[in-house]
Amino acid sequence: MEGALFILWTTVGAASLTLGAVHGIVWLLDRQRLANLAFCLVALSVVCMARTEFGMARATTVEEYGDWLRWFYVASFGPTLGLVLFVRLYFGTGRTWLGALVVILRALVAAGNFFAPAGSSWRVVRLDHTPMLGDIAAMSGEAVVRPLQWLATAASLLFLAYVVDATVALWRRPGRDGRRKAAVVGGAIIGTRLVATLQAQLIVWGIVAMPVMVSPAFLIMLAAMTYELCRDIVASRHSEKEAHRLRDELAHVARVSTLSELSGSLAHELNQPLAAILRNAEAAKLLLAAKEPDLEELRAIIADIHSDDRRAGAIIERMRALLKRQALELHDVSLGTLAREVLELVRGDALAHRVTLECAVPDSLPAVAADRVQVSQVLLNLLVNGIDAASSARGSERRVAIQARRADARTVEVAVADSGDGIAPELLPKVFDPFVTTKAKGMGIGLAVSRTIVEAHGGRLWAQNNDRAGATFRFTLPVAATA
Amino acid sequence: VSSEACVHVVDDDAAFLRAMTRLLSAHGLRVRAFLSGGELLAQVSEATRGCVMTDLHLPELDGLELQHRLAGRGIAMPVVFLTGRGDIPSSVRAMRQGAVDFLEKNAPEAELIAAVRRGLDADRTASARRGRFAVLTERELEVLRHVVRGRMNKQIAAELGIHERTVKLHRSAITTKVGVRSAAELATLAREAGIS
Numbered sequence: 001m002e003g004a005l006f007i008l009w010t011t012v013g014a015a016s017l018t019l020g021a022v023h024g025i026v027w028l029l030d031r032q033r034l035a036n037l038a039f040c041l042v043a044l045s046v047v048c049m050a051r052t053e054f055g056m057a058r059a060t061t062v063e064e065y066g067d068w069l070r071w072f073y074v075a076s077f078g079p080t081l082g083l084v085l086f087v088r089l090y091f092g093t094g095r096t097w098l099g100a101l102v103v104i105l106r107a108l109v110a111a112g113n114f115f116a117p118a119g120s121s122w123r124v125v126r127l128d129h130t131p132m133l134g135d136i137a138a139m140s141g142e143a144v145v146r147p148l149q150w151l152a153t154a155a156s157l158l159f160l161a162y163v164v165d166a167t168v169a170l171w172r173r174p175g176r177d178g179r180r181k182a183a184v185v186g187g188a189i190i191g192t193r194l195v196a197t198l199q200a201q202l203i204v205w206g207i208v209a210m211p212v213m214v215s216p217a218f219l220i221m222l223a224a225m226t227y228e229l230c231r232d233i234v235a236s237r238h239s240e241k242e243a244h245r246l247r248d249e250l251a252h253v254a255r256v257s258t259l260s261e262l263s264g265s266l267a268h269e270l271n272q273p274l275a276a277i278l279r280n281a282e283a284a285k286l287l288l289a290a291k292e293p294d295l296e297e298l299r300a301i302i303a304d305i306h307s308d309d310r311r312a313g314a315i316i317e318r319m320r321a322l323l324k325r326q327a328l329e330l331h332d333v334s335l336g337t338l339a340r341e342v343l344e345l346v347r348g349d350a351l352a353h354r355v356t357l358e359c360a361v362p363d364s365l366p367a368v369a370a371d372r373v374q375v376s377q378v379l380l381n382l383l384v385n386g387i388d389a390a391s392s393a394r395g396s397e398r399r400v401a402i403q404a405r406r407a408d409a410r411t412v413e414v415a416v417a418d419s420g421d422g423i424a425p426e427l428l429p430k431v432f433d434p435f436v437t438t439k440a441k442g443m444g445i446g447l448a449v450s451r452t453i454v455e456a457h458g459g460r461l462w463a464q465n466n467d468r469a470g471a472t473f474r475f476t477l478p479v480a481a482t483a
Numbered sequence: 484v485s486s487e488a489c490v491h492v493v494d495d496d497a498a499f500l501r502a503m504t505r506l507l508s509a510h511g512l513r514v515r516a517f518l519s520g521g522e523l524l525a526q527v528s529e530a531t532r533g534c535v536m537t538d539l540h541l542p543e544l545d546g547l548e549l550q551h552r553l554a555g556r557g558i559a560m561p562v563v564f565l566t567g568r569g570d571i572p573s574s575v576r577a578m579r580q581g582a583v584d585f586l587e588k589n590a591p592e593a594e595l596i597a598a599v600r601r602g603l604d605a606d607r608t609a610s611a612r613r614g615r616f617a618v619l620t621e622r623e624l625e626v627l628r629h630v631v632r633g634r635m636n637k638q639i640a641a642e643l644g645i646h647e648r649t650v651k652l653h654r655s656a657i658t659t660k661v662g663v664r665s666a667a668e669l670a671t672l673a674r675e676a677g678i679s
Contacts, residue, residue: 267567268540268567269567271567271587271588271589272496272498272499272567272588273498273499274589275499275502275567275588275589276496276498276499276501276502276503277502278502278589279499279502279503279505279506280501280502280505280506282506282509282592283502283505283506283508283509286506286509286510287505287509297505301502301505304498304501304502307498308498308502311498348540348567351540351541351542352540354545356542356543
């Protein structure tokens with residue numbers, strides 16, 4: 001039956017292992033979070049330290065104690081390296097040369113103790129076994145201090161200087177976040193190190209008789225570091241959400257601007273069914289005035305009025321959907337239907353510019369996982385640009401074509417090709433940058449927003465000039481999971 | 484059938500075309516409907532009487548181009564243009580080319596019918612005037628075209644490779660046949676009949 005002392009080590013080891021694993025996973029999921037990797041290194045080293053301390057405390061002979069001590073020096077190199085890196089990565093402050101010096105000194109101490117005969121910095125010559133917290137713990141009764149121990153002490157002090165310097169630099173930076181980080185993380189590291197160094201010195205000089213137990217202090221430091229790292233992850237979730245909200249907002253603004261550009265031709269598109277309804281109603285009125293009204297014709301008129309009304313309603317519904325402000329929502333979407341709907345919206349624009357529209361989107365294409373409104377917006381944008389390019393082209397041909405094909409098992413590729421003058425080579429790498437525009441009116445955000453939308457779907461959007469004439473914009477969308 | 488005056492309606496929107504056909508028919512007009520300018524061109528000739536009512540914006544062959552091609556083929560039917568919105572530059576060009584009217588698709592019924600009737604009347608008058616010239620021989624018509632352009636007898640004779648006196652003989656035959664008193668009256672009448 002173990003007492004509280006031994007259980008303490010086991011607990012410290014297990015807790016550190018858990019924390020280390022969690023932060024290791026965070027790094028695996030997002031390789032840019034290098035601070036989490038450094039943390040993982042510290043935590044796993046603390047596990048090793050706890051194990052070696054435990055080993056020393058349970059040693060029965062001086063030799064056994066010395067063996068564990070050798071490994072202890074190796075294990076305690078880990079937190080030093082990890083913390084130097086962590087401070088550098090997480091604070092963004094700290095003097096590199098000082099950090100490097102600390103690491104080198106600590107490495108020398110570890111190597112000296114591991115490879116040279118046991119106890120090259122501090123050798124225990126007599127072991128005492130003393131009851132402590134319900135256990136019998138082995139501790140140094142008499143020891144010899146070697147010159148290498150001075151190096152270890154110097155490394156510890158330099159380490160403190162390094163962290164204090166980095167913490168002060170972070171504290172002085174503007175922003176409340178930096179101050180809190182400095183206070184919590186910097187304070188915890190400094191405090192832990194002070195406790196550990198003090199304890200080590202007291203034991204080494206034989207002033208206090210107790211087992212080497214640095215790891216519990218390290219656990220407290222790990223907890224403080226975890227608190228801050230978790231805050232960061234939560235904050236980055238928030239900013240990610242904020243970025244999504246901004247993207248949707250911008251997409252909405254771009255949609256409204258595209259639709260207002262199209263307002264003239266959309267009015268034409270709406271006028272068509274409305275005028276048909278008007279003429280039908282007038283004809284019906286005249287027919288009804290006859291002595292024997294032609295009921296067959298009247299029935300046909302009413303059927304036409306009905307379908308024209310639905311046609312007008314569908315156009316308004318589509319415009320309303322595009323004008324609505326909403327967040328990205330993925331559904332299974334048929335590209336063929338979507339392309340036809342968008343073509344309806346630009347038909348008037350194409351007609352006014354005498355541009356012929358072609359659509360080759362086979363119905364056999366699988367459904368894609370997409371936000372109907374936002375992908376419509378991308379298509380709408382590319383078509384409006386294409387019509388613009390085709391109508392201002394030098395060539396006689398005025399044509400914009402949509403094509404779609406299955407690129408591979410999981411991707412559908414959509415291409416919008418125009419017969420315009422193409423994109424100037426110096427502009428080609430910049431067309432997707434915001435506020436780059438060749439149009440007299442227009443903000444130049446259409447393509448930038450389109451690319452953001454496609455990328456939010458997990459696809460790509462790119463442009464190239466055609467061999468013959470004009471440019472082609474292509475984008476990919478993932479095939480829906482159910483397709 | 485083609486000799487009877489018809490309203491030739493051209494619109495690529497089948498639903499609107501049907502509605503317009505019904506309305507004009509209900510007003511007692513003869514209507515022929517076409518989904519494109521090409522369809523119309525394939526089915527009309529110089530002898531076709533009536534007027535044309537066409538959408539300004541059509542895919543492929545648009546309204547203005549249709550008007551141009553009709554004139555090019557000597558088909559003098561007046562054209563009424565319809566549009567979904569007011570296109571001032573296009574309307575100016577259309578009027579210059581002799582459009583009878585330029586209306587929005589949802590224009591008041593009375594205006595629409597009045598425009599069509601004006602077109603039909605203009606065609607009837609022009610055709611009647613042309614009738615007065617129908618008695619002329621090919622040679623006389625040729626001479627007349629030059630006269631309308633204000634050429635002198637000497638120039639006409641040189642152009643056609645005939646004697647100046649022969650030109651004078653043709654001219655007096657023309658005035659007698661058409662029944663006008665002066666050269667000025669003849670020129671006005673000929674212009675109104677679309678001879679140029």
